[in-house]
Amino acid sequence: MRVLLTQGSGTRDITRLMTSWTWSGDKASLSRQLAGEIVSIGHSGLPVPELGNLVTMEEDGERLFVGVVLLRSLGSESSTMSFTAFDYGYYLQQNDGTYKFTGAPAEAQTEMVCRDRGIPVAALPRTGVALRRKFAGVRLNQIIVTAWSLASEQTGKAYAVRYTPEGLLVKERDANGSSLVLKASSNLMDAATKEDASRMVNSVAIYDTSGNFLRRTGDSEAQRLYGVMERHITQQEGKEADAAASAGKLLEDGRLQKTVTVNVLGDVSLLTGETVVVREARTGLAGVFWIDADNHTWKNNNYYAKLTLNCRNVMAAASAGSASFS
Numbered sequence: 001m002r003v004l005l006t007q008g009s010g011t012r013d014i015t016r017l018m019t020s021w022t023w024s025g026d027k028a029s030l031s032r033q034l035a036g037e038i039v040s041i042g043h044s045g046l047p048v049p050e051l052g053n054l055v056t057m058e059e060d061g062e063r064l065f066v067g068v069v070l071l072r073s074l075g076s077e078s079s080t081m082s083f084t085a086f087d088y089g090y091y092l093q094q095n096d097g098t099y100k101f102t103g104a105p106a107e108a109q110t111e112m113v114c115r116d117r118g119i120p121v122a123a124l125p126r127t128g129v130a131l132r133r134k135f136a137g138v139r140l141n142q143i144i145v146t147a148w149s150l151a152s153e154q155t156g157k158a159y160a161v162r163y164t165p166e167g168l169l170v171k172e173r174d175a176n177g178s179s180l181v182l183k184a185s186s187n188l189m190d191a192a193t194k195e196d197a198s199r200m201v202n203s204v205a206i207y208d209t210s211g212n213f214l215r216r217t218g219d220s221e222a223q224r225l226y227g228v229m230e231r232h233i234t235q236q237e238g239k240e241a242d243a244a245a246s247a248g249k250l251l252e253d254g255r256l257q258k259t260v261t262v263n264v265l266g267d268v269s270l271l272t273g274e275t276v277v278v279r280e281a282r283t284g285l286a287g288v289f290w291i292d293a294d295n296h297t298w299k300n301n302n303y304y305a306k307l308t309l310n311c312r313n314v315m316a317a318a319s320a321g322s323a324s325f326s
Contacts, residue, residue, distance in 0.1 A: 006054035026293035031089030040081035055085040063165040089163025106147035120167030160273025201254025203230035204247040266303035
């Protein structure tokens with residue numbers, strides 16, 4: 001693994017000067033970041049990151065991260081400097097957009113938003129689902145995530161949205177045969193499980209546009225165990241199927257949350273949106289899990305990762321903008 005620093009004078013390998021660095025991302029953010037500690041001794045001539053410099057992390061010639069240094073700090077008595085670089089997906093979070101889409105699918109909306117800001121696109125699924133949405137002064141990442149959230153409601157698929165050195169990548173979140181297996185006897189160091197019913201939705205009431213009650217759907221067993229936790233939605237005229245789909249998604253996303261945090265030996269394929277197979281006898285963990293957050297650390301010639309896993313395939317969601325054009 002190599003870390004490179006690009007300044008006005010050129011690009012230098014700073015790996016040997018790094019005391020540690022962490023590369024991380026999570027499903028709530030399109031961008032990834034690299035935070036590091038580098039040797040910094042006054043008047044030594046050693047390269048140190050300046051704000052606006054470019055940091056690249058690569059393995060065997062393949063770029064894994066390219067980002068701009070936007071944060072750094074140095075103490076008067078410290079021999080190291082800390083810095084954080086953000087990839088170009090960060091600029092989708094830091095810029096607003098105003099758009100009116102009258103039938104463009106999520107992929108077309110994403111392409112337009114990225115093109116207008118000069119952000120490259122690596123790959124996008126083709127949904128063909130026509131979407132109507134108006135955005136006024138909304139962060140670009142929220143526009144993109146909203147588009148894919150709306151597409152998910154129509155296709156029934158979950159999508160992972162993240163930035164890569166090649167550009168913005170959107171891919172379907174699905175399990176596959178190449179998922180890495182995490183086992184206590186090999187690469188799994190420890191695991192902790194958390195169950196959370198505090199944000200549950202187990203009942204959905206559907207009303208018409210005049211506020212008249214139409215019907216109710218829900219999970220009676222969950223209501224018995226945890227109490228009724230109900231959301232209300234409005235059904236547009238002639239849109240029974242859309243209302244049913246929205247209710248189903250609310251119930252699915254509002255189920256009992258079970259998340260797992262694991263510490264494992266490092267592997268750069270363990271990225272947010274991907275899947276792993278976990279086999280851990282003591283906690284009873286077994287099966288396919290989705291990675292909701294990843295944190296990779298290199299320190300003292302060791303490489304390890306901390307992952308937040310979800311037993312359910314739940315994508316990051318947003319509902320920015322308005323469906324009304326009046």
